[in-house]
Amino acid sequence: MKKLKLLTNIEESYAELRYKTSWPTKKQVIKSGIIVMIASVIISLLILVMDQVVNNLMHFIYNLGNIF
Numbered sequence: 823m824k825k826l827k828l829l830t831n832i833e834e835s836y837a838e839l840r841y842k843t844s845w846p847t848k849k850q851v852i853k854s855g856i857i858v859m860i861a862s863v864i865i866s867l868l869i870l871v872m873d874q875v876v877n878n879l880m881h882f883i884y885n886l887g888n889i890f
Contacts (some may be wrong), residue, residue: 846854
């Protein structure tokens, strides 16, 4: 009896993940995670600074409109 194509695909996927994929070590995962966290903090700080600059610029522009 023929196997369903779905079951064949699942078996092939499992075999590839189990035997052909190289997984990172725990040390590599931790290093990568730390790099991602540091990059996230730096990017969020840049966005915060840009937001504050635009906010102050908009307040300045609106206050000029109130003067005239």
